Amino acid sequence: MTSLISNLRTLVFFFLLSAPLCFGQEQDITTQIAALKRMEAMEPDNPSPKYQTVLACLNYAVMNPHAEPTERLLAEAEQTLAQLEQMKNADQSNNCALRGFLYMVRIVQDPATNGQRYYLEVQQDFEKALKLNPDNELAKQLQQKFQEGMRQAGR
């Protein structure tokens, strides 16, 4: 129950913070990540703030693949995801979806080099996420977006 409330609190907090992100301001994303990191410090054993941190970093990176803070945010996402993958109470399906998302961003950044390198990785991560939880909406949406993107690139 405590965990549920905590997750809901994080979710509400995330949505409150997500509004400025739409404007794509670098300051906003830095502020947002900073706030999420404070939540992480408050609840180090709760995977939810970490999940939201990774998601926020990747959301920004996929929309702004070559922006100045993107590499820093990807490093943040990678480090936080590695911590999530070590947490026993973290949702493995979500972790797989985030891992696939991370590689997907790398492909968006440099399709020529990273496409061949990470293409199968992305597909396998989304497949695994859906195998572990067929109702994982994030994995479903990302997989669909990725396949659409690959189809367009293949034309």
Next chain:
Amino acid sequence: MKHLLTTLLVAIAATFIASAQTRIDGKVYDTQGPLIGVNVFVVGTLDGGVTDSLGRFSFTTPKSGELTLRASMLGYEDYTRVADAALLRNLDIRLREKAATIDEVVVTASTYSMGKSAQFKTLDALDVVMSGNSCGDIVAALQILPGTQKVGEDGKLYVRGGDSEECQTFVNGMHVLVPYSTNVEGQNQRGRFSPFLFKGMSFSLGGYSGEYGQALSSVLPMETTDVATGDKLGVSASLVDWNVGGTKAFRRSSLSFNADLTSLGLYNILFPDRNDWTRPYRKLSGEAQFKAELSPRTVLKSYAGYDWTAVGLHQDGRILTMQEHNAYANVTVNSYLSNSCTLFAGIANSTVLNDIDGALVAGDHYHNFRNEVHLKADIRKRFSPAFKLSAGLEDYIRNSQKRYEESGYDLGYNLLAAHLDANWRIVPRLFLNLSLRTENMSGSCEWLLMPRATLSFVPGERFQASLMAGRYSQCPADDPLARSHGQLRQSLADHLILSLQYSTRKTLIRVEPYYKWYHRLPLLAKGQYVPEGYGYSRGFDVFVEDASLVKNLQLTAAYSFNDSERLYLDYTTPRIPSYASRHNLRLTAKYSIGKIILGLADSYASGRVYPAGTTPYYNSLDANITWLAHPKVIVYASLNNILGRTNVYRINDDGSPVTATRDRFFYIGIFISLKNNKAYDISNF
């Protein structure tokens, strides 16, 4: 009136709240100046701020009294200060750069890692298939790397002046007794594993840690792919091989199979060579894998493979016919426990049966049976970001029988080994790997102690310098061991390697000088093998890989200089081993145009010295083309030795040259995915 009263109350409350807020402000620096984007906050609250372009921060908190302030930023150590809230004004915070942990730094000295895990990827399965002269063979593809010698008559891996037996292969950490399929002299012996089995390879040219033993020169550990996530079914066909394979994925496990027939019968008819074949080369192989995630942190992997190979030809007035059965299986379990602890256990069995008719004279028969059981258990624990330790036990149980006419032997022995590896970050940027391996061969009371050390300086992501030194051992081959009457002991090699590497996202430059001393090599003296052979091998390797010059063009250049000499086996005086060439150069280029990938490779090796003479230099210019014809169809073609040079592999004792049986080799193959939701993914395995 009521409204006015409410407004007044709100205003009073706001004033009260405002007055209860404590302001915290200051600046954050590192050694270079102000830091932007540092997260400064009161621990346990959401109160905080982020530094601006001048490193300034300012925020308020309703907390008063003693509180904990933290400043954090990726790549820096956290700054924490416990103080009264009122004292946290005009702060000057200096952040210290975070030292990389031992897990973050991958020391690459003397090792070429392939696969997705490597920061700088050199080869993956598709690269192996598309490599200039590999025809899908891992062993041939690895020969674009420096340190390897070109030995055309068998195609095996010879590393830094070492014999091919000195390079050992491991699958998921477990030893493979015979990683090649057999063939007659002058024909390449291909590696027996499909490149699509593996997600990563880590080819170490020397200086490896205590985990690996029984290899005097180098090790090739390969890691099979993880539990499959989707079903696959695929077929492939070429002029020389036909393959079908597939995978069935379950919720937390997967089962794969692969069947392959290789036959040179059709090819020999279309493109005859210099041999008079009575039975063209044929290999039938089957492989299966079962992988399961027993729990989210425990993975079981199993592999079983069987090859049957047969070949026959007219040679020196007799018919030589050979046949081989090679079976290999392993099961491993890897469990990630809590407290940064990993447990590993594995078992592997290799069985190889060889029969040759007309081996030396017409009507004779040669029979050889070899078996190895390898047992291994390891525990790894990370004690801190600066220190981790691993320890393990191994047992090799080997049996061998050989019969030739009336003579032969039965050989059996056991080899026990233990190792301890410590990885330590001494100070930031300076890493030390210390390991100790000990081995005991049954029938001997000697416990070999082999210390190994690697000191690495890693000042950043781009540059690495390492110095490696260590002692390595290997049991002699069965024949000398059986003919030594218990005199032979394990052969020894001492390695000293310096490695310098510079890498960016698209360029890698590596230079590695090395020196190896060999002791206790088997030496034939008065009809009996004694452990009195010795030798040395010294030289340097240079490797350059670049993808920055022209878009979609990837270039590699590998040069190796080797100077070696040894007295072993039936040598009567110390001399350059007959497989060693002083200069080896490989140049490769890969260029992508849309859905076509073009490859060009040139291999050069200077002449090899035999008692009856020196061979001319070896050269082969190879080209290949890959066409991604359809998301489910890949077409690949290659032509080896375009210039048609007749390469001489050896000089016989009577001075006659042994040449390649054909000058050129043409290969065309098609890979079709019958069931797979991923494009351009070879589905066989």
